[in-house]
Amino acid sequence: MALIEARDVEIGFGGPPILSGVNVDIEAGEIFAILGGSGCGKSTLLRHLIGLQAPQAGTIRVQGEDPAVARQDAPPFGVMFQSGALFGSLTLTQNVALPLEEWSTLDADSIATVAAARLALVGLDGFENHLPAEISGGMKKRAGIARALALEPDILFLDEPSAGLDPVTSVELDELLLKLNANLGVTIVLVTHELDSLFKIAKRCVMLDRDAAGAIASGDPRALRDDSTDHRVHRFFNRQSSGAAPA
């Protein structure tokens, strides 16, 4: 059984479903991407996989369990939200330390060490004691990733981690994700629009579409780019406007 399984999932907000019949299997240890145009429901699908929202129909299982069921032990995944969602009243160090204080057995000194190391990992060394309101958008993203990594999660959910990052930082982030994946076996599920980054790190992906209200393709992104006959998929990977004639 796959690590994360979505079966015939229907997602909506009361009106007509924005996604239906979505099937996703994410294996342990892979890097999986969710693709699609803006507003097609990528973030929403991610929220469902995490268990923040329940599907209108179908089932979602993470490690064989319903992700929405409240657990007694530490959360098995780290999540970075599209807007960072850092706690505004806490410094960056305190943001990262919060889950460690709650769930780890480390003493205060070690927690500070680990939190500082996580921030350094995403290039935020020097900003340990800044408040979220005092750092830039891209820095918030990276701080969000540091917080998501705090508890050494087995699964990492990232909503557009490289959006708003400069090319160098973005490449460094890709390398970091690859290293975490290769050496710690972290499963990574990410939403991304960055094609370069996608081809570099993701082995498999699912592509959602707003008009189809569902998944239109899945598989290796390189294969989809090269072989897909679906003109919507073709347009996405070749950066063509919807007015362009299908090839």
Added chain:
Amino acid sequence: MSSDTLRVERETLADGSVQLRLAGELRLDASHDLRARLDALRPDPAAPLQIDLSELENLDGAGAALLHAYAHACEDSGARPRISGARDGVATILELYEPRGKRPCERPPPQRLSTVEHVGNTSWELWLRTRDALDFLGNFALACLAALRRPRSVHWADLGKLCERVGADAVPIVALIAFLIGLVTAFQSAETFKQYGANIFVADMVGLSMTRVMGPLMMAILVAGRSGAGFAAELGTMKVSEEIDALRTLGLDPLSFLVIPRVVALVLMVPLLTLLADLLGIVGGLLIGMSVLDLTLTSFLNRLSLALDLWDVGTGLILSVAYGVAIGVIACERGLATSGGAVGVGRNTTSAVVTILFNLVLITSVLTILFQMWGI
């Protein structure tokens, strides 16, 4: 996972240095006593130290960070440790968390302030706040003038909704509270009136107290809690999520777009709510008059018409207009002055309500004295 997955062995090498061999796994949940365990195996902290990781199978980020921190701490005490022998996966993580070239922290962690510093800061902030508030008042006055000259520059489309939120939605609670206040004031004094056979004067008392001060003030306090807090939190949230900035970039002035409609809604609705409160307060008094003091409806109403003149209701309404302006201006000022995320919104909303309550009392005192001087 149990916490004894990490094994540490010590060996003293020929050259007198100490070698600590880590084996097994070093992970977040097993790292809590790392420092103590390593220290315990090093009776002489000055002896050269080597840390051998060749048998360490698993290392995660937290473990790596703590190991680096330990090596760094040893370095400070003289013995320069060498970490060696890490296998591929372990070495990558160790390198990833290597603090080499780490930039120093730009500022110290936030400190708890001493009482003196706190008082100093607070007074300074109070001064800054007063200055900003006066600034805001000036800008608001200018915006009002501009609005009078060009009424179409104001975003009137929201006015109806705002009036509904401030006025109509408050009617049930206003009615209930005013009625109960009338009832309670009359009931409290009923015994005294009875003793002096002055039953009929309950009409004077309830009528005058409700219309002149009690009705307007109670309603203003209620509106401050409902709409004042609501507007401050609303504008505050807009401010911290950059919506106010977005308005500006769209060429819309937050004053004429957000503030003026809210102040106008309050100026229209607070007097209406006050009239309703006057009426229901008197009904409450009437009920006590008829049930406890044996008055008839006609005698109560006759007495009331003698005791009250139009100015009693009028001064109450003048008060309530002033209250409406104060609630609107202060709530919006505090809202737009918000910074610092969710905490900031909470702080400024609280500050808005407190400032409004203070100003309501101030307005009441000043206007009551003025009315007295003018003899109305």
